[in-house]
Amino acid sequence: MATRRRTAKAVPVQEVDRRPSMVDDAYAAMKRAIQDSSFAPGYQASEQEIADRLGMSRTPVHEAVIRLQEEGLVRVLSRKGVLICALAPADMREIYDVIVAIEGRAAELLAALPAADRDAVAGDLAAHTDTMDAAWHAGDLPAWGQADALFHRTLVERAGNGRMTRIIQTINDQSHRARMLTLKLRRELGASVAEHRALIDAIHRGDPAAAHDRLHDHRLRARDELLPLLESFGLKHL
Incomplete structure (x- = not known):
């Protein structure tokens, strides 16, 4: 009895190309806002609030936040959102x-x-x-x-x-x-x-x-x- 092979659903090329770009755009926008103090030191907000301010969706903002936390520019606070790190x-x-x-x-x-x-x-x-x-x-x-x-x-x-x-x-x-x-x-x-x-x-x-x-x-x-x-x-x- 022949077995049926299950093929993975192909992801459209446009979608594959778009995902990294959207994250990069969110990362760049957040970094600019942090650097020019639009998001001032001590500013705290949820990822959705940040996404709304940037005019973006939450998913790329979430990925951008992870990168920015690794760079020491933000801190993710459990159940309290994202904190823009202060400058001491x-x-x-x-x-x-x-x-x-x-x-x-x-x-x-x-x-x-x-x-x-x-x-x-x-x-x-x-x-x-x-x-x-x-x-x-x-x-x-x-x-x-x-x-x-x-x-x-x-x-x-x-x-x-x-x-x-x-x-x-x-x-x-x-x-x-x-x-x-x-x-x-x-x-x-x-x-x-x-x-x-x-x-x-x-x-x-x-x-x-x-x-x-x-x-x-x-x-x-x-x-x-x-x-x-x-x-x-x-x-x-x-």
């Missing part, structure tokens, strides 16, 4: 320790590149810095923050160490949140532009020690300005 000074101090170590090494690596490669990197970094400068003079703080984030991302990515790039990504997401949260209270945005240009000059000249020192001084000054502002928000946990 103690946590930010640890984050800056990591940033200084990785970006300092990246600056050294860039300054040790052949002259043609140094010129190319210096040109890209200068373009981001010029955008920062223009945004600062125009009073466009979000644009300043985005250009600043691109400068620091380029700095690490162009150093050519994939592990450093992967490690710094989550750290940068968290430090960018702190920058955007406190941007209107900061008084030294012009100093960042000048410090970036000093770092670019050291990279262009091929001076690894100077590049490291310029990066170190820049990040520590920014940290020492940022932490008191976070203290003023009274946030205790990342």
